[in-house]
Amino acid sequence: MAFVDGVDGAGKTTMIQEVAQSLPAGTAHIADPLWHYLAAVKTSTDFAAWVVSTAAIEIATALIDACAYRLADIRQHLTSIGPHGVVLVDRGPRTVVASARAHAATGTSGKTDADPDEAISRLRSAVAQILLVADCVSVELRITSYDSILPRLSDNERTNAPYVRYLMAFLQYFNADTPWPGIEPIVVDASNGVAVSLRSVQAAFRLELPPL
Structure with missing residues (x-):
């Protein structure tokens, strides 16, 4: 499994498409986007409205x-992918947690029982479970400054x-974070x-990946 990580504008979607085309036919499998696993979001166009109408801590959680739900879903379907398949995932744990922290730091407050720290614990458990059945790498698309993103x-x-404000915080949190244990970084x-x-x-x- 290959997570493609980085902030908005780093080129994650393009990289996934290019990597998928460069792999042998039938071996690349692109995971469903993260919004598929958000109960409040029915289509990709709903995401922006959900963000502006929801408390920041609730968004983060x-x-x-x-991210944890998606990993559990992928794990259930790994047997159908085959031993030489590569699952390409847009936004791995590192990206999602940095994005969540940026939302929490820059979004609107509100009364909620949501707890990002508890969610991170659940995500760590989901990562541990996927590592039992799949080799994982993280393609980290590094951007060092906001000025590099601006033209994109x-x-x-x-x-x-x-x-x-969110994007600048996202960049700061992502670059300050460290690779997740068990997920080999490709910077x-x-x-x-x-x-x-x-x-x-x-x-x-x-x-990093087993020979085909």
Whole structure:
């Protein structure tokens, strides 16, 4: 299993598509996006409205729990993927927790019983369970400064002050975090462009993943 990690604008979606196309036919399996595991979000377009209408701590907890639910779902379906399959996952535990912390730090407050720390404990348990049945790596698309992300954002994103505050906090939390135990990191400088980053990932995959 390969998590593709990094902040918004780092190029996660593009990297997943490129890696999937570069792997032998039939071996790449792209996991469902995280929002599929959020009870309050029915389509991808619902996510933004949910964020602005929900207490920050509740958002953080829901995101972390969604990551755990997705891992449990993937684990149940690993036998159908085959021994040489590679599951590509957009946003691994490191990204989700950094994003959750950024939401909690910059979002609106509100009365809720949600507890991100308890959710992180549940996520750690889900990671431990998946590590029993699959080798896991994390392709970390590194961005060192907000200025590197800025050209990749839409005009609406650049002028959305709450989103910019969230993204800057997201970057800070992600870069301050450390790799999760058991998940081997493949660190890529995302500022080098997709082609260079893809070559780095392909080279690392040959070292980290079992031979086909």
